[in-house]
């Protein structure tokens with residue numbers, strides 16, 4: 001995900017650079033975006049004249065339709081106030097989020113959730129693949145754990161697990177079915193041999209200090225709890241007592257999207273084409289693993305040179321589980337100018353420039 005902030009001019013650039021679902025300038029030469037939807041009025045290219053009577057008829061028809069929509073738009077109605085043709089981007093947006101995976105939609109949700117600060121802010125999510133066939137989110141295993149080595153990752157897990165346990169307090173929509181995340185908290189079990197047992201102990205101390213409920217087990221205790229495990233060569237194990245397990249990624253993605261759109265976030269389908277970044281595929285299973293080869297951690301924060309562009313990418317196998325807390329953090333950064341709830345400044349792009357990796361030792 002990548003977000004641009006308050007760049008009215010940039011939406012024009014974005015519009016010009018969408019390769020799929022793009023606006024054709026021959027059909028639409030002028031669009032006006034009102035607060036309750038979009039009005040599109042066309043200028044005849046062949047005559048160069050403005051078809052006034054057609055325009056007024058069209059306008060009346062659209063106003064009638066809007067009135068009807070407004071009546072239908074009681075809580076629970078499926079109407080989304082700012083919904084426009086999903087293949088067309090609006091004329092302006094304050095924030096453009098590139099990529100409608102779980103991270104992009106989480107940020108969109110949190111931006112609108114912090115509405116007090118951002119009243120009337122127009123947030124647009126641009127997604128190139130409505131089927132999500134290659135998106136990491138839907139291809140992921142859906143695991144969540146607290147057993148990381150970096151305090152930042154542990155705090156992200158704790159905050160995100162809390163969000164998921166109470167997901168309907170955050171993402172329910174009136175008159176829609178409650179979210180059923182199928183969050184199964186069965187715990188993660190890590191096994192250590194003699195050589196790495198001391199690292200497991202260090203990580204355990206860090207995790208407990210951060211507030212995670214993790215226990216250390218001897219090989220005998222592992223055998224008692226999980227008789228089917230071969231403990232040969234195992235000298236120590238750590239087991240998460242809560243907030244660890246798995247959930248349904250597709251449900252989380254859709255819950256964020258449904259809620260964000262009910263709060264007025266717009267979406268359109270197309271590819272932001274002039275957006276260049278380099279990536280290399282080191283290995284593949286079901287899709288792209290957004291693997292940060294530098295230090296296996298996400299990059300979160302402002303672009304070092306472009307001060308209205310933000311990153312939230314490269315999570316290397318833990319972006320799904322951290323998406324609720326990452327979305328909140330990025331929304332804080334954009335709207336408040338600083339992290340408020342969790343200090344994630346260590347994950348900024350700057351560390352790559354200064355060559356100071358934030359190494360996470362517990363990568364699976």
Ligand SMILES: Cc1cc2nc3c(=O)[nH]c(=O)nc-3n(C[C@H](O)[C@H](O)[C@H](O)COP(=O)(O)OP(=O)(O)OC[C@H]3O[C@@H](n4cnc5c(N)ncnc54)[C@H](O)[C@@H]3O)c2cc1C
Nearest residue numbers: 099101102103128136137140141143272317318319320321
């Ligand atoms: C096999 C596998 C297993 C995983 N298991 C886990 C796990 O157990 N737990 C966990 O927490 N994480 C796991 N992950 C990682 C996790 O899935 C990702 O970190 C997370 O989904 C990243 O979310 P995202 O929104 O950043 O990316 P994505 O879900 O990949 O979404 C990015 C979206 O951006 C769109 N896009 C890209 N470029 C453009 C553009 N130029 N214009 C418009 N749209 C664009 C793409 O179409 C895509 O839909 C796993 C990943 C894989 C591949």
